Amino acid sequence: MKEESLSAGAALAAFSEPYVESRRVLVFGSSLSATPRLLVERGARLVQVCDPNPARVEEAAERLSAPGLSFTTFSDELLQAREASFDFVLVENLAAFEARAVVARARRLLAARGVALFATPNRESAAPLLPPPEPAAAPLDYYALYDLVAAEFDHVHMLGQAPFVGYAVVDFASEGNLEPMIDSEFVPRGSEEPELFLALASRHRISVASYAVVQLPMHRVLSRAVERVPAAPPPVATRTSRGATPDLESRLERQEAWILELEGRAEAADARADTAEEELETARAELTAARVGMRSAPAAPRDLDEERRVSAELAAATDEKRRLASELAAATDEKRELAAELAAATEEKRGLAAELTTAIDEKRRLAARAAELEATLVERESLLLKRDVAILDRDRAIAERDEKLTALEVASGADSGDDLAALERQLEDRGRALRHLEHSLAEAERVGRALVEDLTRVRPVEIGASAEALDELGAALARSEADRLALAWCAAIGGASAAPKD
Numbered sequence: 001m002k003e004e005s006l007s008a009g010a011a012l013a014a015f016s017e018p019y020v021e022s023r024r025v026l027v028f029g030s031s032l033s034a035t036p037r038l039l040v041e042r043g044a045r046l047v048q049v050c051d052p053n054p055a056r057v058e059e060a061a062e063r064l065s066a067p068g069l070s071f072t073t074f075s076d077e078l079l080q081a082r083e084a085s086f087d088f089v090l091v092e093n094l095a096a097f098e099a100r101a102v103v104a105r106a107r108r109l110l111a112a113r114g115v116a117l118f119a120t121p122n123r124e125s126a127a128p129l130l131p132p133p134e135p136a137a138a139p140l141d142y143y144a145l146y147d148l149v150a151a152e153f154d155h156v157h158m159l160g161q162a163p164f165v166g167y168a169v170v171d172f173a174s175e176g177n178l179e180p181m182i183d184s185e186f187v188p189r190g191s192e193e194p195e196l197f198l199a200l201a202s203r204h205r206i207s208v209a210s211y212a213v214v215q216l217p218m219h220r221v222l223s224r225a226v227e228r229v230p231a232a233p234p235p236v237a238t239r240t241s242r243g244a245t246p247d248l249e250s251r252l253e254r255q256e257a258w259i260l261e262l263e264g265r266a267e268a269a270d271a272r273a274d275t276a277e278e279e280l281e282t283a284r285a286e287l288t289a290a291r292v293g294m295r296s297a298p299a300a301p302r303d304l305d306e307e308r309r310v311s312a313e314l315a316a317a318t319d320e321k322r323r324l325a326s327e328l329a330a331a332t333d334e335k336r337e338l339a340a341e342l343a344a345a346t347e348e349k350r351g352l353a354a355e356l357t358t359a360i361d362e363k364r365r366l367a368a369r370a371a372e373l374e375a376t377l378v379e380r381e382s383l384l385l386k387r388d389v390a391i392l393d394r395d396r397a398i399a400e401r402d403e404k405l406t407a408l409e410v411a412s413g414a415d416s417g418d419d420l421a422a423l424e425r426q427l428e429d430r431g432r433a434l435r436h437l438e439h440s441l442a443e444a445e446r447v448g449r450a451l452v453e454d455l456t457r458v459r460p461v462e463i464g465a466s467a468e469a470l471d472e473l474g475a476a477l478a479r480s481e482a483d484r485l486a487l488a489w490c491a492a493i494g495g496a497s498a499a500p501k502d
Contacts, residue, residue, distance in 0.1 A: 006220045008130045008196055009035035009092050011161055012119060013042055014214040019088045019115045020044040026109055028102055029092035031060030031071045039090070040068050048072060048086075050079060052097065061370060062363040070374065081378065083108050089116040093132050095139045099148055107152045115206060116153070118199040119161075120145050128195040129163035130221065142197050153201035157208045160194030164213055182213070437483050444480040 013035050021043035027036050031051040039047050049071045051057050057071045065071075072079050089106040091097070106116050121132045121139040140148070142158070150156045170178070184190045200208060 006130055006216060007033065007035070008128065008132050008161065009033055009119075010038060010130070010216060011214045012090065012092070012117065012196075012198075013038035015209070015212055016088065016090060016117060017042040019117075023087035024048075024085065025088045025090065026050060026086040026106075027090045027092065028097060028106070029090075031056045032064070033092060035090070035092060036069055037064070037066060040066060044068065044088075046070075048079070050074060058363060058367060061367055062359075065370075070370070072374075079109075084111050085109065087111055087114045089114065091116070091118045093139075094118045094120045094145065094148070099140060103148050103152050113204060114202065116149075116201045118145065118149055118201065119196045122160075122194050122197055125193050125195045129165070130195075132196070140197075145197050145199050149199040149201045154203050155201065155205055157200040157206075159198040159200060159208070161196040161198060162192040162194045164192070180213075441480045441484045444477060448477050 009029070016039065020039055022045050024046045025039055025044045025048070027033075027039070027047060027049045029035065029049065029051065030053070031049050033049075036047045036049045045068065047069050049057075049060070049069070050073070051060070051071060052074050054073050057073055060071045086109050089110050091102060091106065094102060103118065106118075110116055119132075121128070123139045123141065146156060146158055200206070
């Protein structure tokens with residue numbers, strides 16, 4: 001598989017690796033640039049390219065699609081609805097867009113803890129090592145870049161990307177980690193002129209590598225320095241299987257150029273054939289005139305030299321005739337071959353045009369399918385967001401219920417303790433009253449027994465006199481018995497109410 005040519009955006013992808021790993025990335029630039037795919041290789045979870053050119057978006061969606069990589073235009077409503085959804089925003093060349101609008105839009109699409117990187121070519125760099133990711137007519141200077149970015153972001157780090165050319169002298173048997181030593185004595189100022197000015201922006205403080213060196217494959221760098229002109233196609237192109245749309249368009253363009261070349265060669269062959277026919281006719285006329293002159297000459301002896309000259313001219317004319325006839329035949333054969341090649345090339349062109357039409361239709365179908373999938377993805381992300389909000393609300397409600405339950409348990413525990421203490425105090429009071437009544441009853445029984453004994457000893461005469469006293473004692477005894485029963489009932493009732501509940 002042919003490797004893609006590198007641009008200056010390759011170093012941006014390597015420098016941005018700490019900010020893109022396992023994160024969502026948005027790139028403002030060309031859909032055909034290799035930088036978005038390099039970001040995916042560097043660990044980005046999702047890379048979406050925003051390209052102002054719809055034709056490039058369609059071509060990239062057809063030819064360069066890959067897992068985790070998607071393409072969109074500035075007018076895409078799905079992108080406008082994804083504010084604060086990206087963790088990293090890369091603008092490959094701010095000067096290629098409406099700079100102020102792109103910086104403001106990048107800030108809206110960037111998450112609160114996100115990072116943005118804006119690049120613009122340095123107009124003072126005359127011969128860059130690699131071309132910029134997206135050419136621009138009028139690059140921004142250092143101060144204009146800073147002013148635009150600082151107007152939207154709280155923290156801005158200004159950086160410069162300069163070419164780094166040299167050799168590495170490496171110890172093949174080194175033990176432990178290698179410690180690089182950088183020698184820049186050959187460079188007058190210690191560094192080359194920056195090719196790109198970079199602005200690393202965020203709404204919070206971030207750590208930035210102060211000096212980073214990105215090594216690139218030499219053959220891929222040199223392939224951009226020496227561009228080779230593609231060889232002319234063969235007379236009859238070999239039919240290949242259906243490929244991507246850009247390949248078909250390139251083949252079709254080459255085939256049309258070859259047809260034009262064949263037509264030019266055919267016209268040249270026609271001109272040579274006409275010239276050969278004219279020269280042949282002239283030679284024939286000269287030969288005929290020579291023969292007539294020889295026949296009409298008098299029979300007198302001729303000069304031997306003149307005869308030899310005429311014979312030589314006749315032989316030369318005959319040879320010229322043969323040569324011209326051979327050239328005419330060759331030109332005719334070449335014309336026929338070119339006509340056959342032209343017919344074959346025309347047929348090939350028709351086949352390529354048919355394949356191109358089919359590929360364009362397939363590309364449109366895939367683009368429509370991609371739009372449907374993108375809409376489904378956005379809808380699912382919205383549903384997931386709603387579910388996350390619902391889960392947070394539910395967790396908040398559960399936490400509030402737990403707090404209320406804890407408060408109720410604490411309050412219920414305090415009230416139960418107070419009620420139990422009050423019941424214990426009531427039981428103690430009732431116990432004291434019960435013991436007092438029992439003591440009074442025992443005293444009353446003792447007094448009654450003493451009175452009965454005294455009654456048995458008194459005289460009958462005194463019985464009548466003490467009847468009234470005896471009645472009073474009986475009434476007191478009855479009241480004491482009633483009090484004893486009441487106390488027993490109270491004790492039973494108090495014990496039942498003080499018993500613990502299951």
